[in-house]
Amino acid sequence: xxxxxxxxxxxxxxxxxxxxxxxxxxxxxxxxxxxxxxxxxxxxxxxxxxxxxxxxxxxxxxxxxxxxxxxxxxxxxxxxxxxxxxxxxxxxxxxxxxxxxxxxxxxxxxxxxxxxxxxxxxxxxxxxxxxxxxxxxxxxxxxxxxxxxxxxxxxxxxxxxxxxxxxxxxxxxxxxxxxxxxxxxxxxxxxxxxxxxxxxxxxxxxxxxxxxxxxxxxxxxxxxxxxxxxxxxxxxxxxxxxxxxxxxxxxxxxxxxxxxxxxxxxxxxxxxxxxxxxxxxxxxxxxxxxxxxxxxxxxxxxxxxxxxxxxxxxxxx
Amino acid sequence: xxxxxxxxxxxxxxxxxxxxxxxxxxxxxxxxxxxxxxxxxxxxxxxxxxxxxxxxxxxxxxxxxxxxxxxxxxxxxxxxxxxxxxxxxxxxxxxxxxxxxxxxxxxxxxxxxxxxxxxxxxxxxxxxxxxxxxxxxxxxxxxxxxxxxxxxxxxxxxxxxxxxxxxxxxxxxxxxxxxxxxxxxxxxxxxxxxxxxxxxxxxxxxxxxxxxxxxxxxxxxxxxxxxxxxxxxxxxxxxxxxxxxxxxxxxxxxxxxxxxxxxxxxxxxxxxxxxxxxxxxxxxxxxxxxxxxxxxxxxxxxxxxxxxxxxxxxxxxxxxxxxxxxxxxxxxxxxxxxxxxxxxxxxxxxxxxxxxxxxxxxxxxxxxxxxxxxxxxxxxxxxxxxxxxxxxxxxxxxxxxxxxxxxxxxxxxxxxxxxxxxxxxxxxxxxxxxxxxxxxxxxxxxx
Ligand code: B12
Ligand code: SF4
Numbered sequence: 001x002x003x004x005x006x007x008x009x010x011x012x013x014x015x016x017x018x019x020x021x022x023x024x025x026x027x028x029x030x031x032x033x034x035x036x037x038x039x040x041x042x043x044x045x046x047x048x049x050x051x052x053x054x055x056x057x058x059x060x061x062x063x064x065x066x067x068x069x070x071x072x073x074x075x076x077x078x079x080x081x082x083x084x085x086x087x088x089x090x091x092x093x094x095x096x097x098x099x100x101x102x103x104x105x106x107x108x109x110x111x112x113x114x115x116x117x118x119x120x121x122x123x124x125x126x127x128x129x130x131x132x133x134x135x136x137x138x139x140x141x142x143x144x145x146x147x148x149x150x151x152x153x154x155x156x157x158x159x160x161x162x163x164x165x166x167x168x169x170x171x172x173x174x175x176x177x178x179x180x181x182x183x184x185x186x187x188x189x190x191x192x193x194x195x196x197x198x199x200x201x202x203x204x205x206x207x208x209x210x211x212x213x214x215x216x217x218x219x220x221x222x223x224x225x226x227x228x229x230x231x232x233x234x235x236x237x238x239x240x241x242x243x244x245x246x247x248x249x250x251x252x253x254x255x256x257x258x259x260x261x262x263x264x265x266x267x268x269x270x271x272x273x274x275x276x277x278x279x280x281x282x283x284x285x286x287x288x289x290x291x292x293x294x295x296x297x298x299x300x301x302x303x304x305x306x307x308x309x310x311x312x313x314x315x316x317x
Numbered sequence: 318x319x320x321x322x323x324x325x326x327x328x329x330x331x332x333x334x335x336x337x338x339x340x341x342x343x344x345x346x347x348x349x350x351x352x353x354x355x356x357x358x359x360x361x362x363x364x365x366x367x368x369x370x371x372x373x374x375x376x377x378x379x380x381x382x383x384x385x386x387x388x389x390x391x392x393x394x395x396x397x398x399x400x401x402x403x404x405x406x407x408x409x410x411x412x413x414x415x416x417x418x419x420x421x422x423x424x425x426x427x428x429x430x431x432x433x434x435x436x437x438x439x440x441x442x443x444x445x446x447x448x449x450x451x452x453x454x455x456x457x458x459x460x461x462x463x464x465x466x467x468x469x470x471x472x473x474x475x476x477x478x479x480x481x482x483x484x485x486x487x488x489x490x491x492x493x494x495x496x497x498x499x500x501x502x503x504x505x506x507x508x509x510x511x512x513x514x515x516x517x518x519x520x521x522x523x524x525x526x527x528x529x530x531x532x533x534x535x536x537x538x539x540x541x542x543x544x545x546x547x548x549x550x551x552x553x554x555x556x557x558x559x560x561x562x563x564x565x566x567x568x569x570x571x572x573x574x575x576x577x578x579x580x581x582x583x584x585x586x587x588x589x590x591x592x593x594x595x596x597x598x599x600x601x602x603x604x605x606x607x608x609x610x611x612x613x614x615x616x617x618x619x620x621x622x623x624x625x626x627x628x629x630x631x632x633x634x635x636x637x638x639x640x641x642x643x644x645x646x647x648x649x650x651x652x653x654x655x656x657x658x659x660x661x662x663x664x665x666x667x668x669x670x671x672x673x674x675x676x677x678x679x680x681x682x683x684x685x686x687x688x689x690x691x692x693x694x695x696x697x698x699x700x701x702x703x704x705x706x707x708x709x710x711x712x713x714x715x716x717x718x719x720x721x722x723x724x725x726x727x728x729x730x731x732x733x734x735x736x737x738x739x740x741x742x743x744x745x746x747x748x749x750x751x752x753x754x755x756x757x758x759x760x761x762x763x764x
Contacts, residue, residue, distance in 0.1 A: 269617065
């Protein structure tokens with residue numbers, strides 16, 4: 001049998017999405033994500049699109065149960081989200097910031113829509129990198145908060161959400177009017193992912209303004225489900241399911257640090273929580289993650305390095 | 318190219334002699350068509366059948382066993398490219414490397430560390446599968462001495478890493494009957510190594526610098542009559558390992574390219590950053606390595622990797638679950654707290670372990686949610702007030718305790734009112750994460 005490398009050719013390509021406004025003069029950077037026509041990093045098959053981008057998560061309120069490795073790093077800035085975000089972008093190389101507006105939750109601090117929106121704009125101005133804004137999970141509150149965020153940050157091409165099949169009109173409409181993108185979320189389910197994307201298309205949201213969130217499970221806590229759902233979504237998209245031909249975002253830091261093993265492992269030398277977070281991300285990169293949201297600076301750094309190593313290499317096949 | 322079960326059946330002796338381990342020739346034919354067995358297992362098959370069936374009769378990726386007895390580990394035997402298509406069957410074996418220039422005390426210390434790398438997770442023990450002994454100099458005496466020491470101090474199957482047939486032969490004189498993995502054969506030494514592998518019946522790693530070279534070396538060794546081989550590409554960067562392993566797996570499964578129909582070994586040890594090494598190893602676990610070799614014994618690296626292996630290799634069709642029942646944890650008395658959760662193993666063990674570590678005796682009632690987590694079950698109507706009330710009733714937990722107070726997971730606080738109404742029990746909302754349970758339980762019993 002003579003050897004001839006088998007190359008996989010897919011008929012479709014993942015849409016290319018631009019986050020952040022590259023307005024000349026104001027220093028605001030922007031990112032392009034998506035564009036793959038192969039499975040992740042399989043560049044011998046064809047153009048594998050933009051490299052995944054690695055961002056960091058910032059909370060508007062100090063988290064309740066902060067494990068020591070996070071407390072040690074963020075302790076000094078945790079009370080000041082703008083400063084925290086600035087550190088992420090300037091010191092720790094976050095390619096984008098993901099602002100989680102937990103404090104908007106009526107059961108937490110019930111922060112006002114105005115306060116949330118001002119915070120989002122301050123973070124944008126302070127960091128100069130693109131911004132992802134997440135609501136608190138309370139549908140009614142998120143509708144007003146994210147609408148206000150959209151208006152206040154108009155024109156800055158933020159990625160806003162999540163929206164679900166049960167709650168998408170208000171947020172998506174506000175995002176479109178103000179030139180943002182939306183996160184289409186589904187609960188670990190290919191068909192429901194398709195459903196929300198089709199609903200957004202019907203509402204007039206273009207393919208270049210949607211990023212999918214298939215819901216992240218952390219290492220040892222549902223990762224395998226997310227992994228397979230993402231693989232199925234990506235394969236379906238490349239094979240021609242155009243409603244799913246969109247980039248995907250995963251929240252690795254948030255999910256990984258919920259794990260008991262992340263909180264309880266050794267914290268000197270190799271920090272088990274950092275490894276937990278990095279491996280959650282590294283694995284989901286293989287399933288097609290285009291935007292990876294991290295928490296710990298060290299995990300962020302190694303995953304960024306890892307992406308370069310995955311894309312590089314010198315071996316001819 | 319692929320034949321159906323019936324087409325294969327026609328070519329078999331139809332004697333139902335069972336020597337293949339199947340009850341009938343038809344059952345064997347069906348298994349063969351599904352790529353789950355090899356024609357080699359039917360000693361009665363005619364030469365004609367062998368010829369006709371050829372490559373189609375063999376599984377796409379051969380199953381290769383390393384070691385023997387309780388610690389033996391099986392590599393390969395995979396049938397799909399993506400776990401959602403069916404499942405991945407044989408979890409990536411993890412080997413830890415030891416060099417033959419380690420001083421004896423350090424060596425035994427390292428072996429002790431490897432032995433300690435054993436973790437209970439979801440009721441399953443996760444551990445290391447092999448010790449890979451690497452020859453570092455040209456002196457076969459220290460290689461042999463290390464092999465002796467390792468075999469005396471570790472029950473794990475060995476991987477013998479040397480390119481020198483003389484050193485390999487000397488090592489095999491000691492451990493040859495235990496089916497170590499020989500690593501291995503390359504362009505320069507494959508004849509001698511293959512002869513050794515045959516003589517001792519040991520699996521053999523075949524290495525070449527690129528895929529074309531690997532393909533022809535694989536053909537040479539198998540053409541020489543030896544099929545228990547493992548493929549290795551000496552790539553360093555994660556991207557190279559990923560692409561090589563993917564190309565091999567894909568050609569084996571989709572193209573039935575015989576030279577690649579074997580498990581793949583990846584070495585990930587030469588990275589200086591522990592996290593990056595772990596990320597390369599993780600990539601290999603997800604994408605197609607049947608065995609990886611690590612050179613760390615740090616539990617903070619190994620535990621996450623073994624957990625990832627467990628994730629990737631669980632059957633996507635069957636969540637691991639426990640029986641729905643009332644579990645007594647740590648000698649509960651009539652005043653002991655009663656908690657409810659789901660019968661998803663991960664959930665059950667997360668909660669059970671925390672109760673145990675709290676040292677408060679308690680009853681844990683698991684509701685049959687088809688093995689789904691708390692929120693998944695709640696959202697799909699399998700962990701509602703009705704089901705919980707029914708579980709309290711069915712397990713007759715009320716006969717074991719003298720109170721009527723039940724603790725529910727914090728994530729489903731919303732169902733407390735209705736549950737209290739339906740069951741007549743007082744409902745207490747526990748913490749959201751199980752990790753907070755010890756504190757919760759201690760203050761609970763203090764009141
Ligand atoms: C993996 C997963 C799945 C897997 C199922 C995995 C399984 N075997 O359960 C699949 C893909 C099949 C799935 C399906 C669905 N899912 Co789902 N899934 C997840 C995911 C990613 C992880 C769940 C998990 O494994 N957690 C780990 C376990 C250990 O957590 P746990 O059971 O909650 O236990 C912890 C605590 O609750 C606590 N605890 C547990 N018991 C007890 C008891 C007491 C007394 C106390 C004090 C504490 C306590 O301790 C544990 C550790 O801290 C989550 C999102 C996420 N990131 O968490 C969504 C999620 C749970 N799913 C969700 C949904 C909606 C669904 C579907 C209903 C969607 C649909 N309509 O099809 C389906 C249901 C399908 C069905 N018919 O069964 C939603 C639930 C939304 C909500 N808030 O109600 C979530 C939150 C995703 C989302 N954001 O939308 N899902
Ligand atoms: S060993 Fe061969 S002849 Fe005997 S039952 Fe199996 S398939 Fe039939």
